[in-house]
Amino acid sequence: MLKWSWKMARDKSLLPEPSSHIPEVKADIPADGTAPVVATKDHLVIRQWAEQRQAEPATGEATRSGPATVKVADGGAGVRFNFPGHGPFRPISWEEWFENFDAYGCAFVYDNDPPDARPSMRYRIVKASEWRGVIG
Secondary structure, eight states, X not given: OOOOOSSBOTTOOSSBOSSXXXXXXXXXXXXXXXXXXXXXXXXHHHHHHHHHTTOEEEESSOBTTBOOOSOOOSSSOOEEEEBTTBOOSEEOOHHHHHHHHXXXXXXXXXXXXXXXXXXXXXXXXXXXXXXXXXXX
16 A cells, blocks of 8 residues: 655645545535545636636646647546646536546646635645645
8 A cells, every 4th residue: 555745746736745644525525624635526626716716627638629739648548737827738618627627537636725825826736646645
C-alpha cells in the first residue's frame, strides 16, 4: 500500500510524497478542512471547482472531437483545463471531458483551499487504480 506525506513532491507537482492519506470529496460529503490536498471522482465537485476558477474543459490529446494539439504524456485521459488568459489546450465539451475522465478511471486531486483563501488552480489528474489505498 502506498503512503503519502503532506510534504509536496520535489517537483512541486501538488501530489504529496510517500506517508499519508488523501481524503475523497463527494458533492454530498464536503472536504475535511484540515486536509491540504483532496481528491474526487464526483463530476459535480469537479465542475464546481472549475467554475469557481473560470476554467474550461480542454484536452491536448486526440479525442473523438479532434486531433492532438499538445503532447501530454501522462498516461491519463489527457483532459485538462484552460484558465482565463492561458489556454494552450483544445477546448472540448464537459460531456467529452467526463467521458474521457471516466473511461480512463481517473481521479481529480487538488488543493483544499480554506474558505478565506484565493482559489488555487493547482490540480492533478491521476489514474485512480494507481492511488488505491491512498485516495478514499
